[in-house]
Amino acid sequence: MPLATAFPATLMTKDGVRIDAAHTPARGHGDLGIVLAHGFTGSWRDKTTRRIAHVLSGYGGVLAFDFRGHGRSGGRSTVGDAEVLDLDAAVAHTRSIGYTRVVSVGFSMGAAVAVRHAALHRGTDAVVAVSGPARWYYRDTRPMRQVHWAIERPAGRLVARVAKRTRISNGRWDPVPLAPHEAVSRVAPTPLLVVHGDADTFFPLDHAHQLYDNAREPKELWIERGFGHAESAATPALIHRIGAWAAAVPAGARTATATG
Template sequence: MPLAATFPATLMTKDGVRIDAAHTPSRGDAGLGIVLAHGFTGSWRDATTRRIAHVLSGYGGVVAFDFRGHGRSGGLTTVGDAEVLDIAAAVGHARSIGYGRVATLGFSMGAAVAVRHAALHGGTDGVVAVSGPARWYYRGTRPMRQVHWAIEKAPGRLAARLVKRTRIRSIPWDPVPLAPHEAAARVSPVPFLIVHGDADTFFPLEHAHQLYEAAREPKELWIEPGYGHAESSATPDLIRRIGRWISHLPRLTDRPPSLDRRDVPDAAERTVPE
């Protein structure tokens, strides 16, 4: 089946990083935009992500993009910190091309960034976190120990650059950014959907439960039987259900900013050295 047409775009973040993006126009609600955020080492150009964007475009227009340090975007990845500025640029682009309601949908690292963006920046009408971590530095599974090797060790960073086209910043976080479960407490009053598989080999279900318990209403938790991790395991049926959930979101962004969402000092608010 042919995929819906996409139109490339180049975005610029607040700290001056060029972001490679694409817009898939809505085949459903013309006023609904969905910002699609991939996982670590992913890209909007990956076949799996493009299929997800195609399914979602049946519900709203999709703005997909490569995080900094990934694919054709500039800069270096900070693995979840400064990436909130990348989502902010994508949300701004969705608004600029006419979408009145905008939701963010992130997978794995993208889920953590979407939650942190909602807490620190706001300006969206819904947040969906799929296969996301609740906390940083988790090494409880073999895949996550491999991820930490790729991030923390020079040979790992070289392998990520050569094999996955992912350029990782070697400078450790200082300070450590707001953790996803801490950010989850600040998403309300924006509707928040957490989706996690009971067969996730990266982050066990405790992460989904920690996010859900930290969040305030309105919130939902979907535990998906047999679902593994992130984009590669997501079925068209799951993406359609997420699309339907997003399509029923009320428009919230005309409201005054929540008194609970203030400008929180965070490493992502600074220019990140490359």
């Protein structure tokens, strides 16, 4: 089956960063907009992300975008900090084109951003965090040690720029942003779904449990047997289940903008 057509769009964040995005119109519930937030070094143009958008478009319209420093977006990646402004611009655009219910679905870094955005901006009706970290600076798995090398070393940033089209800021966080496990308690009353695989080689299951345990109701936790990490491991069956969960979210689940 051919992938659904995605219509490119250009967004602008509140701090002036140009964001490359694409809208895949709904093939299902016409009032539901799903904002798809990719993982570190990902892009909405990746075939894997396009396939996920195609499946989700059976449940609502999909607005996929590249975080700052990724692909054709401007700026440099701050690896989860200022990216909440990118997601906020995507959510605002999704509402501006007519979707009255908006659910963010984030993978890995995108999951951390989705949780933090829901806590700090409260612009969505529900949040799905897939394969997300609960805390910063985690290095206890080999893949995460490789990620930190790419972020922290000049040679690593060069490899990320050349091989992955990801431009990473060389500055340190100052101050350190609110970690996902701290932010998640502020997400309620927005519904939260935490999805994690027992075969995740980046973040073990304690990250999912820490997010879920620190969150307040309404919340759900799906531990998926044999599921690895983020977009590349997500099966169509899992994405269908996530889409169905998003489609069941009632209108008006979001609350007024927070200032915390």
